[in-house]
Amino acid sequence: MPEPSLGAGRPGVIHDLGYRHYDGLREGTPAIARTLFTTGLRHAYGLGRSGKSKVMPFLLLAMSVLPATIVVGVVVLTGLGELPVSYASYTNRTQLLVSLFAASQAPVLFSRDLRHRSIVLYLARPLAAPVFALVRWLSLTLAMFLFTAIPTVVLYAGAMLSGLDKSDQTTAVLKAVALQVLLAMMIAGVSGVISSVSLRRGFAVVGSVMALIVLTGIVTVVQNIAWFEGDNEAVSIGVGLLSPWSLYTGLANAWDTGVDTPVPVDGAWVPAYVIVAVLLVAACLLGLVARFRKVGSR
Amino acid sequence: MSTLVLDSASRWFGNVVAVNDVSLSIGPGVTGLLGPNGAGKTTLMAMMSGFLAPSAGHVTLDGRPVWRNTETYRQIGLVPERELSFGYLTGRQFVRANADLHRLPDAAAATERILEVVDMVEPAGRRLDTYSKGMRQRVKIAAALVHDPAVLLLDEPFNGVDPRQRMHLMDLLRRLGDEGRTVLFSSHILEEVERLARHIEVVVSGRHAASGDFGAIRRLMTDRPVQYAVQSSDNRTLASVLMAHESVRAVSLRGEHLDVQVGDLGSFAVDLPGLARQHDVTLFELSPSDESLESVFAYLVAR
Amino acid sequence: MNATIAKLALQALLGRRRFFLLLAFPVLLIGLVALVTALLDGEAAYEVLPNLGYPLVLPLVAILAASSVLGPEVDDGSIVYLLSKPVNRYGVAISKWVVALGATLVAGALPILVAALITGDSTRATALFVGAVVAGTAYSALFLAISAVTRHAVIASLMFVLIWESLLGNLFSGIAWLSIGQWGLRIGHEISSALPDPANLGYAIVASLLVTVVGAWFAGDRLRSFSLTGDE
Numbered sequence: 001m002p003e004p005s006l007g008a009g010r011p012g013v014i015h016d017l018g019y020r021h022y023d024g025l026r027e028g029t030p031a032i033a034r035t036l037f038t039t040g041l042r043h044a045y046g047l048g049r050s051g052k053s054k055v056m057p058f059l060l061l062a063m064s065v066l067p068a069t070i071v072v073g074v075v076v077l078t079g080l081g082e083l084p085v086s087y088a089s090y091t092n093r094t095q096l097l098v099s100l101f102a103a104s105q106a107p108v109l110f111s112r113d114l115r116h117r118s119i120v121l122y123l124a125r126p127l128a129a130p131v132f133a134l135v136r137w138l139s140l141t142l143a144m145f146l147f148t149a150i151p152t153v154v155l156y157a158g159a160m161l162s163g164l165d166k167s168d169q170t171t172a173v174l175k176a177v178a179l180q181v182l183l184a185m186m187i188a189g190v191s192g193v194i195s196s197v198s199l200r201r202g203f204a205v206v207g208s209v210m211a212l213i214v215l216t217g218i219v220t221v222v223q224n225i226a227w228f229e230g231d232n233e234a235v236s237i238g239v240g241l242l243s244p245w246s247l248y249t250g251l252a253n254a255w256d257t258g259v260d261t262p263v264p265v266d267g268a269w270v271p272a273y274v275i276v277a278v279l280l281v282a283a284c285l286l287g288l289v290a291r292f293r294k295v296g297s298r
Numbered sequence: 299m300s301t302l303v304l305d306s307a308s309r310w311f312g313n314v315v316a317v318n319d320v321s322l323s324i325g326p327g328v329t330g331l332l333g334p335n336g337a338g339k340t341t342l343m344a345m346m347s348g349f350l351a352p353s354a355g356h357v358t359l360d361g362r363p364v365w366r367n368t369e370t371y372r373q374i375g376l377v378p379e380r381e382l383s384f385g386y387l388t389g390r391q392f393v394r395a396n397a398d399l400h401r402l403p404d405a406a407a408a409t410e411r412i413l414e415v416v417d418m419v420e421p422a423g424r425r426l427d428t429y430s431k432g433m434r435q436r437v438k439i440a441a442a443l444v445h446d447p448a449v450l451l452l453d454e455p456f457n458g459v460d461p462r463q464r465m466h467l468m469d470l471l472r473r474l475g476d477e478g479r480t481v482l483f484s485s486h487i488l489e490e491v492e493r494l495a496r497h498i499e500v501v502v503s504g505r506h507a508a509s510g511d512f513g514a515i516r517r518l519m520t521d522r523p524v525q526y527a528v529q530s531s532d533n534r535t536l537a538s539v540l541m542a543h544e545s546v547r548a549v550s551l552r553g554e555h556l557d558v559q560v561g562d563l564g565s566f567a568v569d570l571p572g573l574a575r576q577h578d579v580t581l582f583e584l585s586p587s588d589e590s591l592e593s594v595f596a597y598l599v600a601r
Numbered sequence: 602m603n604a605t606i607a608k609l610a611l612q613a614l615l616g617r618r619r620f621f622l623l624l625a626f627p628v629l630l631i632g633l634v635a636l637v638t639a640l641l642d643g644e645a646a647y648e649v650l651p652n653l654g655y656p657l658v659l660p661l662v663a664i665l666a667a668s669s670v671l672g673p674e675v676d677d678g679s680i681v682y683l684l685s686k687p688v689n690r691y692g693v694a695i696s697k698w699v700v701a702l703g704a705t706l707v708a709g710a711l712p713i714l715v716a717a718l719i720t721g722d723s724t725r726a727t728a729l730f731v732g733a734v735v736a737g738t739a740y741s742a743l744f745l746a747i748s749a750v751t752r753h754a755v756i757a758s759l760m761f762v763l764i765w766e767s768l769l770g771n772l773f774s775g776i777a778w779l780s781i782g783q784w785g786l787r788i789g790h791e792i793s794s795a796l797p798d799p800a801n802l803g804y805a806i807v808a809s810l811l812v813t814v815v816g817a818w819f820a821g822d823r824l825r826s827f828s829l830t831g832d833e
Contacts, residue, residue, distance in 0.1 A: 056756060063764070096763050104756050202668050202755040203619055206661065209759060210625070214661065217653045218633060225637055229645035340829075349681065349829040366825055368687045376685040378829070383679040384609070386616040398605040399686040441682070 032127050033135050040139025044105045056104050061147060064097045068151040072158025083159055083169075086258025087152045087176035091183070094151070095245055096213065098187070101147050102140075103208035106191035107201045109136050115199040119295060129296035133288040137192050144184035152176055175257050179248060182277055186244040187212065189284025196291045216245040227262040236263045240273070247277045300360055300373060300448040300480050301325050302346055307355035309341055316341040318504040319355070324482050328475035330495030331484040334599060338504040339484040340379070343453045346482070347376045359449065372400070375442030379453040382434060385427030389418060389437045392426060393444055400445040408444050416440045416470065432463025439470070450474060452483040456490050468494050488592050500598050507598045515594050523547045523559040525593075529583035530556065536579045543569060557587065603688055606696040610670040614704055619669055623704065626662050627712035630654050634716035643721035650720075650729060651796075654713050656782050659733055660740050660762040662709035666701040667744035668754050671820070675827075676752050684827055691821030698745050698817050705737040728793035736785030739809045742816030743781065749823040774799070784809045 039048065045061075046054030071085055085093065113119040123129055152173065159169045194207040219242055226236040240246040240261065252259035254270045265273065302324040309317040317338045324346075333339045344350035345357050348364035348371070357364050364370050384392055390409060397405035413419045416436040426434065435455060442450060452471075456464050471494060475481045485491050491498060492512075500508040500515075508515045530536050533556045537549045545562035560566045574581050614620065630649070637646035674680040683693060710733035717726030743761075748754040762782075770776045770783070777783040777799035784805035790796040 056753070096768050100756070100759065100763060103759070198618075200673065201752075202672055203622065203665075205755045205759065206622065206665055209661065210622075213763070214629075214653075214657060217657055218629070218649075221649050221653050222633070222637070225641060225645045225648060230641045344829040347685065347829075349684070349827065351826075351828070368689065371685055371687045374685070376681070378678070378681050378685075380678045380681060382682070383673060383677055384682070386612060387609075395605050395609060396682070396686070399603070399683070399688055401687075 029126055029131070032125060033131060036122075036127070036132070036135045037139050040109050040136055041142055043108055044140060044143035053108070057101065060097050060101045060104070061150065064094050064101075064147065065151050065154055067094070068154040068158075072154060072161075075158055075164075076162045079162065082164060083155060085155075087155055087173055088179055088252040088257035089259045090151060090155060091148045091176065091180060092245075092249055092252065092259050094148075095216070098144070098148060098183075099209070099212035099216075099245075102144060102187045102191040102212060103205045105143065106140060106188070106195040106208060107204040109140050110192050110195035111199050111201055111204050114196060114295060115201075119292075123296045129292040130289040132296075133196075133292040134285065137188055137285060137288055140188040140192055141184045144188050145180055148180045148184065149177065152180070172257060175255050176252075179252050179255070179257070182251070182281075183244065183248045185281045186247065186277060186284075189281050189288070190244060193284050193287045193291070196288060212244065215243045219243045219246045223262050233263050237261075237265055237269050240265070241276045244277075244280065247273055247280070251277070299326055299478065302364075302449060302480065302482070303356075303358050303361075304342075304346070304352075305356045305358070307342075307345060307352040307357050309338075309345060309350065309353045315504055317345070317352075317501075320501070320504075320506040321355075322499055322506055322509055324480055324499070326475070326478050326480050327497060328471055328481045328483070328495045330491035330498045331482055331501065332488070332491050332498050332595065333484075333486065333501035333507075335486055336503075337486075337501045339486070339501055340453060341504075342501065343451055343482075343484055347374060347378075347451050372445065373448045375445070375447035375450045377435075377438045377442045377450070377452040377455060379457065382426055382438065385425060388423055388425050389413070389429070389433075389440075390422040392437060393422075393440050396441040397444045402445060408446075412440045412444045415443065417466065430460075430463075432459045432467075435459055435463070435467065439467070443474075447479070449480045450482070452481070454485060455483050456485065456487065464490070488595055492592075500595065502599055508594070512594045523561050524563055524586060525588040526558045526560060527583070527585050527587040528556040528558055528581065529554060530574065531580040531582070532578075535577055536574065539573050539577050539579075540570075543573065545569070602699065603692045603696045606683060606688070606693050607700050609683070610697045610700040613673075614666065614669050614700060619665065623662065623665055623669075623708050626658050627708050627715075630658055630712045631716050631719070634719050638719055643719070647717065647720040647722075647725075650713060650717055654716060655729065655733060655736075655786075656767055657762075659705075659709040659713065659737055660758075660766075660782070663701070663705045663737055663740035664744050664755055664758045664762070666704035666708070667698075667741050668748045668758070670697040670701045671745060671748040672752070672754055675749065678829060680824075680827065681829060684824065690824040691818065693824055694745070694749070694821035695817055698742060698820065701741045701745055702738060705741045706734060710734050710737045722793075722795065724793045725795040728789040728791075728796050730789075731792055732785035732787075732789030732796060734785075735788050735809050736781050739781045739784070739812045739816070742813040742820075744816075746816040746819040746823075749820040778804070781809070781812065 042048045045057045068090065071083065074080070075083060091098065113122065122132055156169060156173050160166070190211050191208040194211060195204040198204040198207050219239055222239045223236045223246070226232045226239065237250070240250045249259050249261055250265045250273045251270070253261045254265040254273065304320055304322050307317060307320050308315065320342065331339055331342065341350065345352055346364065348367065351365045359370050359373065362370060382392070387395070390413065393412060394405060394409045397408050402408050410419070413422050416439055418433065418436050418440060421429065421433060426437065429437065439452070455467060459467065471481055471483065483494070496511050498510070498512055499506065528536065533551055537551060537556055540546045540558055541549050543566070545560055545566040546558060547561050548559040550557045570584070571581070614623070634646045634649050637649065674683070684690070710730060713733045714726055714730035717729050720726070744754065744758045747758050751757060765776065766780045766782050770780050783799045786796050787798060787800050787802055787805040788809070790798045791802065
């Protein structure tokens with residue numbers, strides 16, 4: 001036990017009252033990032049938080065899985081030769097639920113820490129602000145992916161149970177899953193940026209709804225009008241570049257997964273869609289990183 | 299003259315009893331509601347201000363219940379702990395809005411008058427979100443006083459206020475209490491309560507632990523020995539003499555003073571002068587050293 | 602009806618960034634319709650309104666308005682400053698509702714009228730406008746009531762509009778009996794048969810009135826029992 005030295009200007013001393021200085025191995029930043037990632041993922045579904053915060057995510061998930069189970073039931077019982085709804089198309093039809101899930105849960109991951117300034121506690125650890133932002137985004141992306149993937153798995157299981165052609169279904173599922181990954185990245189990015197800018201939960205939700213639902217609605221309407229009324233292919237396909245969901249449906253259509261768009265997407269449009277999707281994700285990530293860096297340096 | 303009365307009031311939230319069978323009455327003057335964090339002070343204040351219904355018992359102002367009775371707000375001014383979220387209003391606009399909501403006949407004059415009372419006339423033209431904490435507190439108090447209420451309830455009014463502003467606030471509250479208003483403020487900081495309120499209500503773990511002048515409370519605590527600090531011409535001799543006296547529990551020499559712990563106050567007070575004279579010791583000073591709120595409070599909480 | 606409370610609610614609605622969000626809706630709607638009319642024709646542009654403007658933009662504006670005048674204040678408890686006055690609670694609710702209603706009509710129903718007029722047929726435009734006014738009134742009262750009950754008012758209201766009225770409403774026609782949007786359309790149908798005819802007229806009128814009155818009353822009732830339960 002260190003003895004205090006007498007006289008003026010005594011150095012600070014910690015007596016052995018149970019406080020133990022830790023000199024051993026410390027886990028590095030990857031471990032911090034990993035923990036943050038899993039916590040974020042759990043919080044997106046309300047796990048590890050109060051009962052009330054589980055209501056919305058699980059309610060939406062249940063509503064999203066229910067029709068899938070019904071479809072499976074129908075297929076199994078009536079012995080249909082193929083799924084009435086393709087995997088990618090199912091996700092498209094439940095887009096309202098998916099968008100609501102993102103709108104409702106993105107504030108949990110992004111707005112809460114900023115609003116209550118607990119972000120300061122996070123950034124006081126050896127975790128840089130950009131890494132924090134990226135890890136949060138990853139949590140939300142995986143949460144979104146699970147949200148769309150679970151009904152897909154249900155459908156796939158049903159297809160296997162009722163003996164549909166294995167290789168066909170598997171190709172379809174894999175294509176759908178790949179598209180869902182891209183979709184999850186885009187939606188997580190967009191709703192994440194909106195939630196980290198608008199701190200009050202209600203307005204973050206409305207903002208996300210505007211970007212994910214209203215914008216999609218506008219794009220759909222314009223696409224329909226441009227083709228059915230205006231006979232204009234280029235505008236119809238081109239305007240589909242402007243919203244995450246229309247990018248999803250465009251690519252789903254291009255890869256022949258059972259999703260219909262007013263005008264089939266082919267040719268040079270396909271790589272254009274992919275590039276825009278990737279750019280959108282990149283732009284959102286840059287936005288998130290910039291936002292958190294600014295907030296973190298205050 | 300307005301009296302707030304709680305009659306066996308209790309409030310529970312599910313399994314947690316926040317306020318447990320509290321009966322007290324708050325009269326004119328400044329009263330401090332004291333208690334550690336989580337003692338139920340905020341719950342009590344919410345019940346007294348009509349924003350929480352008692353699960354059992356009654357809370358009345360001059361005989362009329364406070365819950366769901368919007369007319370009582372003519373007599374009550376409430377200064378909640380919550381931050382103002384009306385940051386886009388100026389100080390004057392906020393107080394004026396409060397005056398308008400009270401339907402005062404001359405709201406503009408009342409606003410100016412009250413701004414003078416709280417000494418906020420100059421900054422009143424600026425937006426609330428440019429104010430410091432102390433200024434915001436004063437505006438809140440102005441808003442609560444604009445309709446000249448008989449009762450003023452303040453929930454932790456000195457929270458986060460700097461020392462100079464705190465002095466101003468204390469002067470203001472003292473003046474209001476002297477005018478005959480019933481002023482109740484809650485706090486868990488003993489120095490504030492000690493300086494401002496002579497009459498206190500102590501709440502510990504939801505129970506009403508004590509009420510009254512804290513000097514009087516101390517004297518009621520006969521199971522604790524009273525501490526006195528004595529200064530005399532010969533402390534050591536006096537110490538040995540006092541130790542022999544049956545009412546004295548302990549003596550200790552502390553620098554210039556002699557600390558005496560006395561069990562039976564009465565016989566000690568009677569015998570001390572005689573004993574001192576007998577042994578040729580001159581007494582210079584005799585003062586109670588634990589008649590502070592801190593010691594009273596510590597005893598109450600430790601129970 | 603209390604003018605001071607209404608003024609405060611109005612200042613809350615106008616003085617912030619949310620004002621721009623509120624403004625974005627009419628600008629987007631009118632801009633889109635004008636664009637399509639210019640590029641194609643009015644008939645094509647009209648399609649925007651019953652598919653997007655009426656079922657989505659109008660309720661969203663109502664949600665934003667209703668939750669702005671009541672939500673944040675109840676959420677952080679600063680409504681205490683308004684309630685610790687000898688004002689009638691129902692008066693408080695109604696004053697706030699009037700402001701929310703005004704915003705809904707100006708930023709939600711009026712743009713629908715303007716956009717519909719741009720597309721041509723003025724009878725149809727009037728019909729849709731009347732429907733929007735009725736639906737907007739009922740929506741704002743309903744969402745105000747929801748804001749007084751839960752802090753997740755926005756999501757709950759969104760679920761009602763998007764899941765119940767839109768998603769399920771498109772699948773099951775019986776839902777028209779319980780859908781504010783459909784009631785509005787039915788009333789508008791009386792003016793122009795370009796609007797669908799989903800339910801009984803008398804029922805639609807009574808139901809809209811009922812929801813409006815009950816919504817505003819309920820918000821007032823919740824304010825009467827508003828409790829400060831200590832630290833959040």
